[in-house]
Amino acid sequence: MALVSYDAHASETGVDSSTKWSAIIKIASLFGFALVIGLILLIRNLGGGGVNQVTVTNNFGVIEFKVPYKNTLYENFGFVQEPKVTMPLKTLEGYIDTTFLLDSGAVVSTLPLQAAHDTGVDLARAKRITLQGFSGVPAFAYMDKIIIQIGGVDFEFPATFTESNSTTYILGRKGLFDDFTINFDHENRAITIKGKSTK
């Protein structure tokens, strides 16, 4: 607690109000920049949730899952907006938040080998297919299913598991695009996945 002497108190009572306000404004101005920045960040976090934060609504049997685009800096192309979504993937250890690339160009969802291990997929039972790589050398992949939670509801999608651990988690069209309306809104830099909460 600050202590004020009687002399100081007595002298303050007789101060000119314009001097007093000028001093207050100057003190406030000292941190004006910091206040403005703080205010911007506050508004960005509170008001900008629709764009820069994940929102999930589940009303009247309709799920709406809204996620922001993610900027990726490519060495040769500069910044590219990438539609990446983080969703809980059902594994043997429970649901684990997993980031998928939402790829409307991919026929089916593709996950790395580790995901087959995590989700308990028996690759020996799964149908074996080949995937084409950039080098033209085919790589094997195994077809099975994954369960993803959207808005707290489980959805089962067909998926392929590659033989490599370095491939990206990709959500393709089969299953997801059949049952959901997906809107890539580049102006608001957001993706909206909308569908019925029951299949």
Added chain:
Amino acid sequence: MTENFYDRVNRTLSWKRVLTFNVGLFLVLIIPLSVNLAQEDTENRSGAAGEIDVPAVTPPPSYPVEAPRLDRVSMFFGKKGDTIVLIGNNFGDYQWGSSVYVGNVVAPADAVVRWSNSIIEVKIPETARSGKVWLSVNGRDASWDGNLLLYDEISSTKVGLNRISATEAQFVVDGATNYKNGLVELGYVSEPLNLTAGENITIESQTQGADALGKKMQIRFSVGNNNTAQRTIFSVSHPGIGAIDIVRAELYGESGNILPLFADPLSMKVLP
């Protein structure tokens, strides 16, 4: 007399000083703020972005001058409908009038996923059975030494490589007791490969070779007392550079019959 607080503030804080302080604060805060905002929804990546599909156009037949050569069939086991890859050379750039035989039957046109001069991808036909894989290109045949093994997971024998350390692995057989001998082909990168036979196993021969995909060694072995469902056939030690993978494996019963085998894709290859 004690100076008035507000007077003192007014006198000490000129607008110039307030502005200077704010500029200083701006310079101090702008760097961590910029870094924080940039990292919030940005990641760095290098590499290519995508692939453009070109419509397929099949030119008139122009078969290779040289005879076809079939080096490997990957994988050496499968179920009906699974895809296998034939690797070799002089297959022709397109299928044209060529045929590929999988498990003793000709693969129909819709089973051929891709045909190129060195790689053919083909689905195992519904009528296929364990047996040979070969192809016929412009009247000339090329056959694979091995046998494609059709399996079902319940009644078939499982083989695989277990990683023991960065320089050692084991070839194991799980689920069969009725085999007397067999062979394994291992693909490898670094030499030498030193084999140590498992209990009651005799290594009959080791033959080194190479094909389009690299070095490989064929190991033939026989089994003395065959009553263990799970056994290590041999251990292999290597310098620890590059992977070791199973190119092909076969087990034979007492009458020389070939047993259906499969491997978990996770145990087809070991890395150092």
